[in-house]
Amino acid sequence: MTKDIIEEKINYFLVDEFEVEEEEIAPEANLKETLELDSLDFVDLVVAIESNFGVKLVGEDFVNVKTLQDFYDLIESKLSQKTV
Incomplete structure (x- = not known):
């Protein structure tokens, strides 16, 4: 799974399930x-x-997860560990 797909899925959850405004979603956003x-x-x-x-x-x-980018990186890392 690519980093872009991971980010898109996470962003979708945030908007759809947590009612976060799309304009609030940015890599540097504090969760x-x-x-x-x-x-x-x-x-x-x-x-x-x-x-x-x-x-x-x-x-x-x-x-160590403070920002949305940290969260993206965490999920990407977990997925890479899963495939090893």
């Missing part, structure tokens, strides 16, 4: 502040990622 995702939203996001990408995420995965 908590700019996108206003709370802890329950993160749980829902993890479930959506697991069901759509087939990767398991745990709390420790989010330690």
